[in-house]
Amino acid sequence: MKKIKWTDVRLVLMIGVVIFLYSFSSKRNESRHLVKSEVRFLGDNNLFITPETVDNLLIQNFNKVTGIRKDKLDLNRLEHILDSNEMIAKAEVFATIDGTLKAVVTQKTPIARVDSEGSSYYIDYEGNQMPLSDNFTARVPLISGEITTENKKQLTDVFRKIHDDEFLKKNIIGIEISPTGGLIMTNRNYNYQILFGRTINVDKKFDNYKAFFQHAIKDTLIGNYKTINLKFTQQVVCTKN
Template sequence: MRKFNWTNIWINVRLVLMFSVVIFLFSFTSKRNSDRKLTKSAVVFLGDDNLFVTHETVNKLLIENNQKAQTIRKDKLDLNKLEKSIDNHHMIEKSQVFVSIDGVLKVVVKQKTPIARVFGENGSFYYDYQGNKMPLSDNFTARVPLVSGEINDKNSKDLNELLRFIFDDAFLKKNIIGIQILPNGSLKMMNRNFNYEIDFGKTINMEKKFNNYKAFFQKAVLDSSLYHYKKINLKFTQQVVCTK
């Protein structure tokens, strides 16, 4: 006759009961959590404090139909829809929307990064790091190079590469304050502290040209000769030609 091991049976029963209780508590907690209304909303901006869009603007985009956060249940929120609504704002590059355990609707915002301000026939606008147009902001004015001349499908890619190169280089970002696009595609640049203009030529070999300019500047600034030049020619990759 087979004997039952009542100890093992009791252990198994206890495990089943424990799992059942855990599942019940989880379901109950999830239900109560989803039925809760939001307590408030909070907006966090990544990067520096230069805000092109305000917290209030993002808060309005967060809640559908501009309702107060306290009137919306957590299970009624469409987070993907909210993110898309925020991402469609012309000053915002990317956002992430989520609800914290304590019922706070949070959004983390990455603003677009302007790398130039363009003056054209259709008015003035920023050119962002991704190569797209970005409108001016009433809240903050970016300190970026001023660009004049025609930007078109033919030169926009190379120009964006050049502007990004300037933006990512600490010396050039501080030194180059203006760029003029000539009808033949050549570029003229203005610097911050001296009266000379930079004849850059076309965008080809730009890294070499900029390296030549930085090496020349570091040497010439020591003897104050930069004050005597009217033009710095960077067209030739093997040398820097200066005109007084």
């Protein structure tokens, strides 16, 4: 008869106890109710959507957070609800051991504002429409003229370059889209028009404008300029009042 090794028996019993305690703890944890919720925003501190709105989206099928059992949570569904919001680019939702329902939210980034035929909205960084916010107004170029499926991508590239460049972001406050597709831009501090032309050679045109501005700002007559023409990539052509 094979001799029983009590060391092996103790090991099996210990493993069994660990499995039981883990299972019991997990079951008990799942049956617990949440005690609170927390919303954290990543990136820009300017909030286009409030934490209260996000919180309400998380618990919209319950009266309050403390009425939600952890085992009834569908985290994928909650993330989908938040991701579907027109102000939110991406959301991550999870529940902690201490019973906190947490949402980490990345907002959409507006890069232009369109005012056309009674409708007003932002263009976000991905080129999609984003509604205006009652909570905060973004300082982005005001766009007039028609944005179509044909010119949307090229225009979004222009808006992005302005947004990503600190100098242009501070200086360009308006863009008019002409029926022929050309762009006319306005400057924050001076009354001249920037005749940008069509959305080609965009980097070169902006480089030319920045070089012109750095040189012209030293000229006390810069306020007398009427137009700054960037259509010719080899030179900047200016007219004065």
